Amino acid sequence: MSRIARRATAFAAAAFMSSAMLAIMSAGLASAADPILGNWKTELGDTAAIEQCGGGFCITLKNGKHAGQKIGAFEGQEGSYSGKITDPEANKTYNGTITVSGDTVTLKGCVMKVVCESQKWSRL
Structure with missing residues (x-):
């Protein structure tokens, strides 16, 4: 050679x-890159994917009655996020927060910062 x-x-x-x-x-x-990324089991047993979109993160339901529907858009990092979350059953959007702790995310949506509801999802 x-x-x-x-x-x-x-x-x-x-x-x-x-x-x-x-x-x-x-x-x-x-x-x-970020602990929020991945697939999560909702309280109703559906799968929700949290993926990067734009400069933040989007939540899309992967199965169930509302499969394919985008139900959230959040910004933040390292376990603490804020943005909008939609209740697909009522078709109403709320200001919300997400916190990640290990294999659990806690989502909290509020109306006028007075009436709030939360859910815990587990990582799949």
Whole structure:
């Protein structure tokens, strides 16, 4: 093998290893990016996915009567979030908060900060 061919092969191998390492590191960062991300079991037994959207997080129901419906949009980080949550049965949207503690999220929605209800969801 010529010197040029060996260098080209070495360069290609180094480039491949660099891109593979970046992919592995990015996957690790994405999964550790925020504790709110993932699938959650609601109090009614449905699955809700919390995913990144825009500059925050969106909640979409994955199964049940309201499958495919976006029911929340939140901003925040590291376990504490605020935004809007929709009760899909009543089709009403409320100001809300989400806190994450381990494998549990607590959602709290309020009307005029006076009448509030909360739910606890568990990670799937």
